[in-house]
Amino acid sequence: MFDHTRVIRTETERFAEAILAADPTATVPSCPAWTTADLLWHLTEVHGFWARVLASGAQSDQDAEAIQEEKPERPDDPVAGVALLNTETDALLAQLDKRVDEQPAWTWFTTDQTVGFTRRMQVHEAVMHRIDAELVAGRTPTPIDPEVAADGVLHAVDVMFAWWGTQPGFEFVPSDHVVALTPSDAEPTVLVRPGRWRGVGQSGKSYDEPGMLRITDLPPTAGFAGTSEELDRWLWGRGPEPEADGDQAALDAVRSLQAVGIQ
Structure with missing residues (x-):
């Protein structure tokens, strides 16, 4: 297993270097709602928030909301922004x-309220936002370590595309499709069953959202294949679609979910 602390540190250092090389007002290609300055502030906020969650012993949504109000002022200057990012990263x-x-x-993923969830989440947060920073700086993204990328595929499937299932009253309605995500440089092949998450939120609004769950016991009818990095970057919206083969309806069911995006 890779060293999570080392990965977060290294990826954040690469992120900061790319940020300082980019135009602060430029639009981030992989997150077009953000400028470079917004991207820098986002990762700074994230690292600071989780550092304070852990330091405070937060256990509830109310605790987390109070911590969110404690964030520092956003710097205007990129150099000062990177200095604050480094401080918050050290604390995390x-x-x-x-x-x-x-x-x-406390975590936002209600079925995993552990430090381990935060440790794993922040690896992939740092990796993907480092790619964002390199893209806005006009650089070719640094390769992701295959072991980290393979874990990123699992995290995307099990967490980022499955969080609807943590909401009370939501039900997963599976399709008839099974799709394989096959990395050429890592194990295992990941089998997923696309479908829909349906339920009513606390506000009373009805939801019918694309989703998928990982499975182990059904044969696939379609698949996406590539390196673990290619699969990881595509699932997280930071790279092109890998090679696809098989039933088009099955492939399109996964594509519709991927198109929703992960920020």
């Missing part, structure tokens, strides 16, 4: 290093 890694994965801690 210090908190992670003193805790084990099994320790309880």
Whole structure:
């Protein structure tokens, strides 16, 4: 297993270097709602928020909301912004290093309220936003370590595209399709069943959203194949679609979910 702290540190350093090489007002190609300056502030906010969640011992949504109000002022200057990012990253890694994965801690993913969830999530947050920063700087993105990328595929499937299932009253309605995500440089092949998440939110609004769940016991009718990095970047909306083969309806069911995007 890779060293999560090392990956977060290295990816954040690459992120900061690319940010300083980019126009602060430029639009981020992979996140067009953001400028370079917005991207820098986003990762700074994320690292600072989770550092304070862990340091405070937050256990509830109310705790997390209070912490969100404690964030520092957003710097106007990119150099000052990167300095604050470094401070917040140091704080996050210090908190992670003193805790084990099994320790309880608040997260937005209600079925996994542990430090381990935050440790894993922040690896992929840092990786994907580093790619964003390199793209807005006009650089070819640095390759993702295959082990990290393979875990990113699993995290996308099990967390980023499955979080609707953590909401009370939501039901997954599976399609008849099974799709294989096959990395050429890692194990295992990931089998997913696309479908729809349906339910009523706390506001009373009805939802019918594309989704998928990982499965183990059905033969695939279609698949996407490539390196673990190609699959990882595509699922997270940071790269082109890998090679696709098989039933078009099955492929389109996964494509419709991927198109929703992950920020």
